Structures are given as structure tokens and as C-alpha cells.
Amino acid sequence: MSTGAGIDYSVWDHIYVSDDEDVTSPYVDTSSLFRMRHRARLERMAEFQHSGEDLENNFAECKRLLEKAQGRLKELEEEGRNEEEEAELKKVQAESVLNIKAVTKEKEKIEKHKTFVETYGKEIKHFGLLRRWDDSQKYLSDNPHLVCDETANCLVAVCIDFEIDEKHALMEQVAHQAIVMQFILDLARTLKVDPRGCFRQFFSKIKIADKTYQDAFDRELELLKGRVRSCAQIRMDSAMKELEEEERQKRLGPGGLDPVEVYESLPKRSQYRVQQNGLHQSVSSSLCKEIQKSFDEKNIQMLQIAINKLDPEEGKYHLRRCIDSGLWVPDSGEGDDDDKEEDEEEEED
Missing domain, CATH: 1.20.58.610 (Cdc37, Hsp90 binding domain)
Structure with a gap:
């Protein structure tokens, strides 16, 4: 059977395999034995199939019971939360009632004191x-x-x-x-x-x-x-x-400013330049008294001269504050001109 190339498997090409049904006793009816064994095999197969169906049914039932238990557990959790919320709500309500009672008691105490003192x-x-x-x-x-x-x-x-x-x-x-x-x-x-x-x-x-x-x-x-x-x-x-x-x-003036505060916040001193003998010189001017004096004397010309000594932006700022506070009530024409000038400047910007 063995060759130099390896094992020769050809001897198994026509081998006959039989089950134990082929082994019978001469004293036993072979066909009856075969039928009995076949019936037993079918019964085992049916029993196995039935066991499989029972297992599937049991599995489905267990799954259903599990889902039911999970649903019930979820309901219990919801009920627990609801109970906690209800308990918290009752607590808040109780505290509210206590607070109301305390406030009511305090009001009654105040009312009692007031009545007693009046009497x-x-x-x-x-x-x-x-x-x-x-x-x-x-x-x-x-x-x-x-x-x-x-x-x-x-x-x-x-x-x-x-x-x-x-x-x-x-x-x-x-x-x-x-x-x-x-x-x-x-x-x-x-x-x-x-x-x-x-x-x-x-x-x-x-x-x-x-x-x-x-x-x-x-x-x-x-x-x-x-x-x-x-x-x-x-x-x-x-x-x-x-x-x-x-x-x-x-x-308070028309612009919502306090005239007293504006009056006291007027600029104290200001630096401005003048031309003298062909030279530009920086001059320090005390403006607070000048501006306040112009308001005290209601001298518009003095106010304009004092405002002109300020930087243009600073002068415009203080002039607007004076108007908003009611310290200075300009003529309608002057007010319109100022508004027009401000609008023109905004358009140019």
C-alpha cells in the first residue's frame, strides 16, 4: 500500500459503510426491526423538535415577562419620581403655608400694635x-x-x-x-x-x-x-x-441734567492761542468764574466769549450740557442752527 510517493488511498474508493441496522440476528424479523428502529428515530426527532418548540416558546415567554418587568420597573421609577416630586411639592406648599402664616402673623402683630397705640x-x-x-x-x-x-x-x-x-x-x-x-x-x-x-x-x-x-x-x-x-x-x-x-x-432741565451739577462742573481753566505782535502765544484763562458770572448776570455775549475760548469740541460739549440742564435756553433760531450744524458735521463724518 505504501509507495515512495506516500500513502495510497485507493483501497478506500469502494468501501461500504453500513449502520447497525444491517447487523441483525437470524432469530429477529429484520423488517419489523427496521420499522421499529425507524419509528423510534422519528419519535426522537419529533420529541427533539417538540423540545425545540417548547424552548422557543419558553424563550418568547421569558422575553415577554422580561419586557413586562422592565415596563413595570419603569412605571415604578416614574411613580417614585412622581412621589418625590409630590413630596417636594408638599414640602414647598408647607413652607409656603408657613411663610404665609408667618407673614399673616406679622401683619396681625403690626395691626395690633397700631391699634393699641392709637387707642x-x-x-x-x-x-x-x-x-x-x-x-x-x-x-x-x-x-x-x-x-x-x-x-x-x-x-x-x-x-x-x-x-x-x-x-x-x-x-x-x-x-x-x-x-x-x-x-x-x-x-x-x-x-x-x-x-x-x-x-x-x-x-x-x-x-x-x-x-x-x-x-x-x-x-x-x-x-x-x-x-x-x-x-x-x-x-x-x-x-x-x-x-x-x-x-x-x-x-432737572429739558435734557434730564441737573443745572447745579452742570454749573459746578464747568471747566476751571482753559489753554487757548492768541496772536500778538505776529506771534502765536498760549494763554491760560480762568473760565469757570467767567461762565458762571455770565449765567448769574444772564449775559449771553459774555457766555459766548467764554465758550469761544474753549476747544471747539469741548465748547460744544459744555454748551449742550448747559442747554440740557436749562442753564441756557437758546433762541429757537439758534437751536435750529446748532442742530443743522451738528447734522452737517455728522454727514461729513
Whole structure:
């Protein structure tokens, strides 16, 4: 079989391959055996095919269940987000309600204070001007409704008004009574009782007070005076600024400029050249007084001479500011000529 060129495979050209069906026993009916084996093979093939179909069906069912689970998970996530959004919304609404309640409570407090002051304003001021401990105690005994926070706040407001009116002695007297009322309220909070039921206890204590208690009272009084002076100064400064702004708005000229500001911003000095003895010389001129004097005397010729001493662009700038502020109201003809000149210059540019 073997040659020098290699293995000879020709011996396998006519080989016969048979399956185990060819091997039969002489005691067995071959055709019956073949049919039985063929039927068994078909059954196995059918079973295998059925198993494949079941597998495909199971796979499809699993895929469907997976998609359903994913869809449900997405719904739960959406519901979770919605719940979070709803919880956040409820939180915001709760905060809004609390803010509204706080604002409403503050408005009610302000309204209550306003009503109380309108009703008992005279009695409060009368208490604020009392000097003796016994007089203060008797007055509060006759008017126990004054022992409250509204009275203390009102006394502080009266102090500020007196300080603004430069009635310093009255401010200090009312400040003393404001501290008296504050100490009564502090004592009530400490004892956890109604302040109307403990103001007598305060007066009994202050009349025989030791140095520590008296020093604390005097220290609080000085602090209050300082706060009253500071607050009064802030209010006066604010009122002054508002008044100055109102006056400034009234002064504004047709171009929206303040004549006072324009008047004070006029050029101080200017360099211009003149010809003298055939030579050009630089001359320094003080223009501020000249221009201001021309406005004071309403001398248009003097104003024109002073403006002509400026650089043309600078002169035009200040002249326009004077017109916009109302310092100078040119004749209609002059105004038209100026507008025409400006239009021509813009066209040339």
C-alpha cells in the first residue's frame, strides 16, 4: 500500500459503510426491526423538535415577562419620581403655608400694635414722662393694660421722635421709662407669670436695689439711648437724601441734567492761542468764574466769549450740557442752527 510517493488511498474508493441496522440476528424479523428502529428515530426527532418548540416558546415567554418587568420597573421609577416630586411639592406648599402664616402673623402683630397705640397713645406718653417710682407704680396700677410689649415699643418710638426733634432731655426721660417697662417684662418671663401681676414686685426691688442690679439697669438705659440716637440719625439722613433727590428731580432741565451739577462742573481753566505782535502765544484763562458770572448776570455775549475760548469740541460739549440742564435756553433760531450744524458735521463724518 505504501509507495515512495506516500500513502495510497485507493483501497478506500469502494468501501461500504453500513449502520447497525444491517447487523441483525437470524432469530429477529429484520423488517419489523427496521420499522421499529425507524419509528423510534422519528419519535426522537419529533420529541427533539417538540423540545425545540417548547424552548422557543419558553424563550418568547421569558422575553415577554422580561419586557413586562422592565415596563413595570419603569412605571415604578416614574411613580417614585412622581412621589418625590409630590413630596417636594408638599414640602414647598408647607413652607409656603408657613411663610404665609408667618407673614399673616406679622401683619396681625403690626395691626395690633397700631391699634393699641392709637387707642392708648396718650396714656403711654404720660407714663413715659413720669419721673418718680411711686408715680409710675400707681399709674400702672390704675392702667394695668399698659404693661405689655406694645407699650415698650411705643416708648422707644417716642424716644426716636424726641431725638429727631432735638428734645434730648425728653428722649432720655422716656428712654428711662422704656427700660422700666422692659425690666418688668423680663421679670415676668423669668417668673413665667403675666407681667400685669409682677410689676409691683419690680418697683419693690428697684427701690432697694443693690449696686449690681442698679448698674445693670443703668447699663441697659445707656445702650438704649445710644441705639435711639443711631436710629434717629439714620432716619434724618434718609429723609435728607429723599428731600435732596426730590429737589434734584424738580431742578432737572429739558435734557434730564441737573443745572447745579452742570454749573459746578464747568471747566476751571482753559489753554487757548492768541496772536500778538505776529506771534502765536498760549494763554491760560480762568473760565469757570467767567461762565458762571455770565449765567448769574444772564449775559449771553459774555457766555459766548467764554465758550469761544474753549476747544471747539469741548465748547460744544459744555454748551449742550448747559442747554440740557436749562442753564441756557437758546433762541429757537439758534437751536435750529446748532442742530443743522451738528447734522452737517455728522454727514461729513
